[in-house]
Amino acid sequence: MRIIIADDDDYTREGLIDSIEWEQFGISNILEARDGAEALRLATQYKPEIVLTDIRMPKLNGIDFAEKLGELCPDSKLLFMSGYLDVNYLKSAIRLSAVDYIEKPIKLLDLQEAIRKTVQSVHRSKRLVNDLSTKKNLQQQKLTRLLIEGTANPEWIRKQCEEAEFPVNSGYLCLLVYSPGQAGHEQELLEYVNDFWSGQGVHAVGDHLGRGEFVFVLALNRLKMDRVEALAKQLVLRSEHHYVGTGGRVSSLYELNQSYASVQKALDHFFYYPDLHYYPYQESHNAQSGISPQLFVDFYILMKSQPSGLIEWIDSLCRQFTVKEHPPREQVYSLFSSLGRAMIQEKGALLAKLDGIYDINDVDVRISECTTLEKIRLYIQEVCRIYCAEIEKDSRYSHTITSVMDYIASHVGKVDLDLPEIGQHMFMSSAHLNMLFKQETGTTITQYIREYRIELAKKLIMNEHYKMNAISELCGFASPSYFAKVFRICTSLTPVEFRRMKLR
Numbered sequence: 001m002r003i004i005i006a007d008d009d010d011y012t013r014e015g016l017i018d019s020i021e022w023e024q025f026g027i028s029n030i031l032e033a034r035d036g037a038e039a040l041r042l043a044t045q046y047k048p049e050i051v052l053t054d055i056r057m058p059k060l061n062g063i064d065f066a067e068k069l070g071e072l073c074p075d076s077k078l079l080f081m082s083g084y085l086d087v088n089y090l091k092s093a094i095r096l097s098a099v100d101y102i103e104k105p106i107k108l109l110d111l112q113e114a115i116r117k118t119v120q121s122v123h124r125s126k127r128l129v130n131d132l133s134t135k136k137n138l139q140q141q142k143l144t145r146l147l148i149e150g151t152a153n154p155e156w157i158r159k160q161c162e163e164a165e166f167p168v169n170s171g172y173l174c175l176l177v178y179s180p181g182q183a184g185h186e187q188e189l190l191e192y193v194n195d196f197w198s199g200q201g202v203h204a205v206g207d208h209l210g211r212g213e214f215v216f217v218l219a220l221n222r223l224k225m226d227r228v229e230a231l232a233k234q235l236v237l238r239s240e241h242h243y244v245g246t247g248g249r250v251s252s253l254y255e256l257n258q259s260y261a262s263v264q265k266a267l268d269h270f271f272y273y274p275d276l277h278y279y280p281y282q283e284s285h286n287a288q289s290g291i292s293p294q295l296f297v298d299f300y301i302l303m304k305s306q307p308s309g310l311i312e313w314i315d316s317l318c319r320q321f322t323v324k325e326h327p328p329r330e331q332v333y334s335l336f337s338s339l340g341r342a343m344i345q346e347k348g349a350l351l352a353k354l355d356g357i358y359d360i361n362d363v364d365v366r367i368s369e370c371t372t373l374e375k376i377r378l379y380i381q382e383v384c385r386i387y388c389a390e391i392e393k394d395s396r397y398s399h400t401i402t403s404v405m406d407y408i409a410s411h412v413g414k415v416d417l418d419l420p421e422i423g424q425h426m427f428m429s430s431a432h433l434n435m436l437f438k439q440e441t442g443t444t445i446t447q448y449i450r451e452y453r454i455e456l457a458k459k460l461i462m463n464e465h466y467k468m469n470a471i472s473e474l475c476g477f478a479s480p481s482y483f484a485k486v487f488r489i490c491t492s493l494t495p496v497e498f499r500r501m502k503l504r
Contacts, residue, residue: 001025001026001027001028001029001049001050001119001122002027002028002029002030002031002046002047002048002049002050003022003027003029003030003031003048003049003050003051003052004031004032004033004039004042004043004046004048004050004051004052004053005017005030005031005032005033005052005053006032006033006034006035006036006038006039006051006052006053006054006057006062006065007033007034007053007054007057007081008034008035008054008057008058009054010034012054012106013032016052016106016111017030017032019108020108020111020112020115025115025116025119026119027050027115027119029046029048031046031048034058035057035058035059035060036053036057036058036059036060036061036062036064036065037059037060038059039051039053039057039060039065040060040065040068040069040072043069043072043073043076044072044073047073047075047076048073048076049075049076049077049122050076050077050079050115050118050119050122051069051076051077051078051079052079052081052115053065053066053078053079053080053081054080054081054082055080055081055082056082062080062082066078066080075125077118077121077122077125079100079102079114079115079118080100080101080102081101081102081103081104081106082101082102082103082104083103083104083105100114100117100118102114137190137191137194139160139163139164140164140166140194140205140206140207141190141205141206141207141208142160143157143160143161143164143166143205143217144205144206144207144215144216144217145207146160147205147217147253147256147257147260148174148215148217148256148257148260149257150254150255150256150257150258150260154253154254157253157254158253161253164205166203166205166217166219167203167219167221168253170203170219170220170221171219171220171221171223171249171250171251172217172218172219172220172249172250172251172252172253172255172256172259173217173218173220173228173246173247173248173249173250173259173263173281174215174216174217174218174246174247174256174259174260174262174263175204175215175216175217175218175228175232175244175245175246175247175263176213176214176215176216176243176244176245176246176247176263176264176266176267177189177193177213177214177215177216177235177242177243177244178212178213178214178242178243178244178245178266178267178270179212179214179239179241179242179243180211180212180241180371181212181241181371186208186214187208189208189214190206190207190208190214193206193214193216193235194206194216196234196235196238197216197218200231202218202219202223202231203218203219203221204216204217204218204219205217212371213267215260215263217256220249225249228246229246229280232244232246232278232280233278236277236278242277243266243270243277243278243279244266244277244278244279245263245265245266245267245269245270245278245279245280245281246263246266246279246280246281247259247260247261247262247263247281248262248263248281248283249281262281263281265279265282266279267329268326268328268329270371270372271329271332271371271372271373272321272322272326272372272373273322274371274372274374289325289326289327290327290328290331291327291331291332291334291335295317295335296335296338296339296342298313299313299339299342300342303342303343303346303387304346307384307387307388307391308388310381310384310387310388311381311384311385314377314380314381314384315377315381318373318374318376318377321373322373329373332373332376333367333368333376336367336376336380337363337364337367337368339380340363340366340367340380340383341360341363341364343383343384343387344357344360344363345360346387346406347387347390347391347406347409348406348408348409348410348412349390349405349406349409350383350386350387350390351409351456352409352452352455352456352459353386353390354383354386356463358459358460358463358466358474366379367379367380396440397440397441398436398440400426400428400433400436401436401437401440401441403426404422404426404433404437404445405448407422407425407426408422408445408448408449408452409452412449412452412453412456412475412476413473413474413475413476414476415476415477415478417449417476418446418449419433419434419445419446422445433445449476450486450490451490453475453476453477453486454475454486454487454490454491456474456475457471457472457475457483457487457495458491458498460474460475461495461498461499461502462499462502462503464499464503468480468483468484468495468496471483471495483495
């Protein structure tokens, strides 16, 4: 917090500065002025929260200074001091909304109390401004939603526009700002872009739609499209994280849902071409082609018959989407989530191998976090590589043994998973199945189950979001204490010690 101390007497100013512990009031910056003119210049430059000024000063007396200060720095709080208890001065101080009036010679306790009262007044004003700003922001966000949805009653929309001080008779368009990877900073970005429009003299309201997507409704008035394009490009240049697209211009508030529908195409554009950060409105008469269900069938057949060809197949598919078809990105997300799920369902052991995947539903989340087709391609091909590695490992074993391994991977969370259950599933006697398993793998089924559980537990422990009792349950241990006991036998460390060692 800043304060200006204005007094033509050097000893008075220096005495005030030295005698008060300003930090206890949150004041860290103290400026001095010898006359009213200098005080006004400093106030204009530094915008102080508090001005402590003598009433009688050369060049510009305290009352005249205060009047000009009210025009130039309306948020500054005034604190007068003077040795002249003149009724007219008191009336002027009251009229100028001075927080307090200190008599000279100044008593230290009186001055401290006056400063405390003034600081409290500053904080109250700031809270009021913040509350009003928050209310206005919420009104604008609510209005944005009403306009892009296009379902509200026209009279209701007009009323909301008037409350938000948004023009009701103008040309309009929707502008999209896409800023992926900025989680936790959405409100800051919304305010930043709103300030940008305000600084450019453009009436705009906006809202955050989720997933790094922000939409703004611009009132164009006489603003031409080439000016809009120039401003949009300025936004792009201000941050490497910004993608900006414009929708079609409409002539009415009640047509803005059409502009919003057209600007949504920018998201598909950025999804396929992430190097191009600006997408101007383009009128299109052709609907995007959807994704054929046959693609999943083709993938599944290849996955079962020739898994080594999966990576090349994914490459070809992504080139086809980018160069020719451009299907809606939501359909692309859905397709690749299905491909990832298919591989995990076929090989449950993938759950113990894939980073960040602890449950089959996590595949959907992981795919949805990919902001471009290229990122999806790289991720799903990594899943394909791990899948192929598992297939190659299983090729060393007979179909019976790989079936047992897959069953264990799919049912590892069952506390009572044991040899008799697996034998019943395989329609074989437990003893005979266990003998075949040990002949091929060198270990018994019971030992394999325990080792698989420990390897899965190691992976889950690496994720700090999982508590130990949850890991115990997911890995099929009867209790957290039993889990800790078995884990220590196998690794010489407790689960907590293992986490500390790996994550430090």
